[in-house]
Amino acid sequence: MAAASTLLVLGFQALAQSAPALPDKDRALARDLFKELIETNTQDSDGSVTAAAQKMRQRLLDAGFPAEDLVLAGPNDRKQNLVARYRGKPGSTLKPILTICHLDVVEARKADWTTDPYQFVEKDSYFYGRGTQDIKEEDAALVETFIRMKREGYVPDRDLIIALTADEEGGASNGVSWLLEHRPDLMRAEFVINPDAGGLELRGGKPSEFDVEATEKLYADFEVTATNPGGHSSQPRPDNAIYELVHALAKLEASPFPMELNAVTRGELEAKAKIAARTDPQRAELIRAVLANPPDPVAVAEFSKDPTDNATLRTTCVATMVNAGHARNALPGTAKANVNCRILPGHSQEEIRQKLIQIFSDPKLTVNYVNDAGEVLGPGSAKKSMEPPPEREDVYGPLRGAAEEMWPGVPVVSSMSTGASDSIITMGAGIPSYGVSGMGVDFDDDRAHGRDERIRTEAFYEGVEFRYLFMKALTK
Numbered sequence: 001m002a003a004a005s006t007l008l009v010l011g012f013q014a015l016a017q018s019a020p021a022l023p024d025k026d027r028a029l030a031r032d033l034f035k036e037l038i039e040t041n042t043q044d045s046d047g048s049v050t051a052a053a054q055k056m057r058q059r060l061l062d063a064g065f066p067a068e069d070l071v072l073a074g075p076n077d078r079k080q081n082l083v084a085r086y087r088g089k090p091g092s093t094l095k096p097i098l099t100i101c102h103l104d105v106v107e108a109r110k111a112d113w114t115t116d117p118y119q120f121v122e123k124d125s126y127f128y129g130r131g132t133q134d135i136k137e138e139d140a141a142l143v144e145t146f147i148r149m150k151r152e153g154y155v156p157d158r159d160l161i162i163a164l165t166a167d168e169e170g171g172a173s174n175g176v177s178w179l180l181e182h183r184p185d186l187m188r189a190e191f192v193i194n195p196d197a198g199g200l201e202l203r204g205g206k207p208s209e210f211d212v213e214a215t216e217k218l219y220a221d222f223e224v225t226a227t228n229p230g231g232h233s234s235q236p237r238p239d240n241a242i243y244e245l246v247h248a249l250a251k252l253e254a255s256p257f258p259m260e261l262n263a264v265t266r267g268e269l270e271a272k273a274k275i276a277a278r279t280d281p282q283r284a285e286l287i288r289a290v291l292a293n294p295p296d297p298v299a300v301a302e303f304s305k306d307p308t309d310n311a312t313l314r315t316t317c318v319a320t321m322v323n324a325g326h327a328r329n330a331l332p333g334t335a336k337a338n339v340n341c342r343i344l345p346g347h348s349q350e351e352i353r354q355k356l357i358q359i360f361s362d363p364k365l366t367v368n369y370v371n372d373a374g375e376v377l378g379p380g381s382a383k384k385s386m387e388p389p390p391e392r393e394d395v396y397g398p399l400r401g402a403a404e405e406m407w408p409g410v411p412v413v414s415s416m417s418t419g420a421s422d423s424i425i426t427m428g429a430g431i432p433s434y435g436v437s438g439m440g441v442d443f444d445d446d447r448a449h450g451r452d453e454r455i456r457t458e459a460f461y462e463g464v465e466f467r468y469l470f471m472k473a474l475t476k
């Protein structure tokens with residue numbers, strides 16, 4: 001009995017030792033940094049990103065980083081970003097690798113939580129607090145990794161940069177935008193890694209899939225307006241603002257944007273077809289017909305019936321709000337609709353506005369771009385979002401290596417997000433950007449932006465170890 005249980009224990013140890021584990025010293029440091037970040041309120045209404053940036057800067061100073069490589073920069077007192085540079089081999093001709101990660105968090109209301117959102121609470125093998133999932137665990141991992149590599153005397157083959165930034169979740173001072181505009185010298189990079197997108201998916205606490213966000217759709221709102229002199233409804237004129245708007249929207253409904261695949265969505269669909277081949281052969285066949293050259297139009301129409309699949313294939317524009325008329329017994333003077341578009345990589349907001357004008361083909365209508373603050377601007381930006389390059393070996397090689405070391409056998413899957421993160425800004429600046437995070441989150445326990453936000457303690461430590469392995473693998 002004793003012999004058997006000893007064997008069992010040895011067996012478990014062997015298993016536990018097979019994956020690299022964060023050393024005790026780094027575990028303590030990572031936890032300490034994480035605690036400090038969670039307990040520094042960085043929400044837009046009454047918090048300070050600067051306070052968190054300064055604390056992380058001090059940690060790096062204490063670890064021996066020179067002050068000139070730790071730049072605080074931003075538009076005002078509360079929104080200073082930290083850009084930290086880890087020097088690589090002197091004379092390296094390789095462009096730096098930039099990792100961006102926001103310091104701000106979504107507003108948390110204490111009354112909604114069972115713990116204090118700005119207290120770091122460890123309970124039942126979880127860390128609780130605002131930002132434990134989105135995305136202070138990664139800010140902590142990045143700073144910890146810099147300090148650990150420095151302590152080890154590691155010299156990367158090029159500079160590594162981390163930018164810890166403001167206002168990803170909202171607010172008027174997006175740090176990535178601000179830095180690209182005002183301090184492009186700090187942000188020059190071969191590619192960007194963004195831990196705030198993609199991620200390691202857990203099922204029942206076990207890693208099932210490593211998602212890499214390799215590209216994103218671009219967001220845009222357009223206001224469509226019909227105007228009319230109006231008048232008394234007892235004597236209707238032949239033209240009517242509501243009818244004109246409705247006719248335009250009916251045309252939009254009947255005019256889906258054309259199917260268009262890029263390197264990422266093609267790979268994503270190929271992977272889906274392979275998975276479906278085992279479980280749903282009919283679906284596998286359908287996807288293969290969509291991927292055929294030329295694509296089978298009947299299959300494309302069938303595939304497009306699913307909203308998720310449809311959003312992967314094409315730019316989508318959909319009416320989301322209407323507002324028309326002012327009285328029951330008066331002809332409408334104006335009729336307005338908001339059309340929300342999610343634009344495929346390689347296209348601009350202005351290009352899609354022109355396309356909408358063409359679809360409506362009614363010169364009496366105006367179609368104006370509306371920015372995130374709700375201001376009606378007229379033309380949209382003509383800047384095209386970047387078409388994703390094929391899976392680059394200098395990113396995916398190290399990524400697969402580090403992921404395999406941590407979680408053997410877990411597949412790495414690239415995808416296009418139909419939502420948006422700060423990567424859309426760096427991609428807009430022409431820098432290929434990849435969402436990569438090893439912080440495991442249970443697929444059915446995503447509490448980012450929600451109440452009682454939390455992360456598994458072991459998932460955090462594994463995520464920190466992954467960040468270290470990945471950063472080193474990228475720069476060997």
Ligand SMILES: [Zn+2]
Nearest residue numbers: 134135168196
């Ligand atoms: Zn985030």
